[in-house]
């Protein structure tokens with residue numbers, strides 16, 4: 001064991017020697033990495049390599065069985081479930097492969113939902129949501145219900161919802177997996193361009209090497225371990241001074 005030491009100032013997120021076995025399967029076996037503020041980090045690897053489990057640990061949805069996760073200079077693996085929930089609502093956004101929209105709400109209401117839940121006035125939340133729907137080319141879906149939209153439009157609204165919330169970190173887990181090739185590139189480009197212009201840090205998981213083209217850095221996982229460099233193995237405290 002080693003004493004908990006805060007990560008370097010320019011790392012907004014840091015994982016140290018994560019071990020995690022959801023459902024008893026060793027999905028992560030000693031993963032360390034740092035994510036610099038404002039960076040777009042691609043987490044690449046084949047199916048089953050541990051990408052989703054890593055993003056779930058970094059975002060506080062899953063507590064690692066061993067190791068540490070730090071956000072903004074504070075450990076989050078030691079927080080209560082309620083405090084992790086609060087952190088996720090205030091600072092993080094998540095886009096998965098399947099758009100998970102509220103079926104009873106229209107396109108703009110879905111995109112505005114995190115802002116409305118935070119108490120943003122209705123008019124301001126609507127304006128922000130509409131702005132993002134326009135950037136993602138789905139403004140004409142603003143009044144439609146999700147069951148009236150094709151999947152790629154629902155996914156664009158899910159991306160708009162994540163960006164409208166102005167998170168510190170956006171976790172995108174295979175955000176374009178369910179889209180056609182042309183849509184994939186457009187959604188990834190829009191997501192990463194918007195994140196850069198709003199200084200949102202992005203952790204982008206993908207099986208597709210193309211995702212690295214949109215990122216500042218990439219790490220690669222194979223069988224729950226870093227496969228890209230010596231910094232990725234079970235290095236414990238040395239990780240404190242390393243970014244990616």
Ligand SMILES: Nc1ncnc2c1ncn2[C@@H]1O[C@H](COP(=O)(O)OP(=O)(O)OP(=O)(O)O)[C@@H](O)[C@H]1O
Pocket residue numbers: 022023024025026027045046047048049050051052053054207
């Ligand atoms: N709750 C769970 N119960 C059992 N096994 C799990 C659980 N969660 C993850 N695993 C296993 O851990 C391994 C890593 O899964 P994970 O979803 O993190 O990988 P991934 O790289 O995101 O893959 P995919 O693209 O298929 O989602 C896989 O073998 C998966 O079956």
